[in-house]
Amino acid sequence: MISDTIRLLNDNGLRKTDCRLDVLDFLLSQEHAVTHGQLEAEFPDFDRVTLYRTLSTFEDKGIIHDVKDGSGATKYAVCKHGSCSEHGHDDEHVHFKCIKCEQVSCVDNVHIPHIPLPEGFRAKSKNLLVEGLCNNC
Amino acid sequence: MISDTIRLLNDNGLRKTDCRLDVLDFLLSQEHAVTHGQLEAEFPDFDRVTLYRTLSTFEDKGIIHDVKDGSGATKYAVCKHGSCSEHGHDDEHVHFKCIKCEQVSCVDNVHIPHIPLPEGFRAKSKNLLVEGLCNNC
DNA sequence: AAGCAATATGCAACAGTATTGCAATTTAGA
DNA sequence: TCTAAATTGCAATACTGTTGCATATTGCTT
Numbered sequence: 001m002i003s004d005t006i007r008l009l010n011d012n013g014l015r016k017t018d019c020r021l022d023v024l025d026f027l028l029s030q031e032h033a034v035t036h037g038q039l040e041a042e043f044p045d046f047d048r049v050t051l052y053r054t055l056s057t058f059e060d061k062g063i064i065h066d067v068k069d070g071s072g073a074t075k076y077a078v079c080k081h082g083s084c085s086e087h088g089h090d091d092e093h094v095h096f097k098c099i100k101c102e103q104v105s106c107v108d109n110v111h112i113p114h115i116p117l118p119e120g121f122r123a124k125s126k127n128l129l130v131e132g133l134c135n136n137c
Numbered sequence: 138m139i140s141d142t143i144r145l146l147n148d149n150g151l152r153k154t155d156c157r158l159d160v161l162d163f164l165l166s167q168e169h170a171v172t173h174g175q176l177e178a179e180f181p182d183f184d185r186v187t188l189y190r191t192l193s194t195f196e197d198k199g200i201i202h203d204v205k206d207g208s209g210a211t212k213y214a215v216c217k218h219g220s221c222s223e224h225g226h227d228d229e230h231v232h233f234k235c236i237k238c239e240q241v242s243c244v245d246n247v248h249i250p251h252i253p254l255p256e257g258f259r260a261k262s263k264n265l266l267v268e269g270l271c272n273n274c
Numbered sequence: 275a276a277g278c279a280a281t282a283t284g285c286a287a288c289a290g291t292a293t294t295g296c297a298a299t300t301t302a303g304a
Numbered sequence: 305t306c307t308a309a310a311t312t313g314c315a316a317t318a319c320t321g322t323t324g325c326a327t328a329t330t331g332c333t334t
Binding site for chain 2: 290291292293294300301302
């Protein structure tokens with residue numbers, strides 16, 4: 001729904017430009033994390049730099065978060081449950097990457113247990129990438 | 138010790154070239170994961186492509202593994218305890234990245250517990266990146 | 275609805291990471 | 305010492321991402 005998109009932009013004090021509306025609408029419709037390259041293919045009329053800046057803006061506001069899945073290109077997905085904002089992102093992310101179709105999705109509601117670190121080390125955030133086969137592969 | 142280096146190359150059926158000897162010796166001496174760029178600075182006489190290929194060869198043989206820490210450049214560290222080989226790497230890696238000094242190190246002897254995945258998903262490997270402050274920062 | 279200041283966009287240029295093809299060199303073994 | 309196979313260096317190229325700046329658009333004010 002385009003109204004979700006508009007509300008998200010309004011709530012975050014962002015101007016409603018063509019690029020932001022289209023990109024955010026698209027991101028909200030995706031089941032999997034998407035790369036800048038996919039956005040470029042989806043929206044050839046927007047400049048690639050504008051797409052980069054749009055992603056960056058959304059990330060700064062806590063609307064989306066990035067996923068580093070080791071593929072070389074950063075992927076992005078919409079943040080859920082309002083656990084992120086411009087004041088900081090959720091400090092715990094679990095992502096699943098299928099080794100066959102290479103799709104990446106967020107695994108929600110999973111708590112990563114305490115990891116014993118060497119003396120003097122203090123953890124601030126944790127990022128877990130689980131790789132395997134998804135339900136379609 | 139250079140003899141550890143030579144033994145590793147021999148055990149993996151790799152020719153003892155200048156580049157491999159120097160790079161592997163260097164990698165064995167490092168506490169933290171290193172990037173290709175660091176190797177380039179350390180060994181300006183070897184071509185950058187050769188360094189890439191050397192890293193790739195070591196990785197294929199299970200001598201080193203890569204660490205994607207989100208910095209843009211892949212880092213590499215020597216595999217411990219012989220849990221890796223050319224038949225496959227250890228399926229569980231925990232790495233710590235200091236948010237201040239940006240050094241990355243392997244956290245050994247930590248088992249990542251079972252992560253509940255949605256119906257139909259099967260995990261093959263897990264990669265956990267913990268970020269925080271190290272004992273020097 | 276016209277004007278204005280702040281913001282966003284498009285374009286060009288550039289930086290860093292990584293890969294490929296190919297000719298020349300080096301290695302390990304006969 | 306000779307040779308085949310493996311390795312290296314070089315050139316070219318692709319991909320990801322960033323920066324500066326002029327132009328266009330947005331949202332607000334009048």
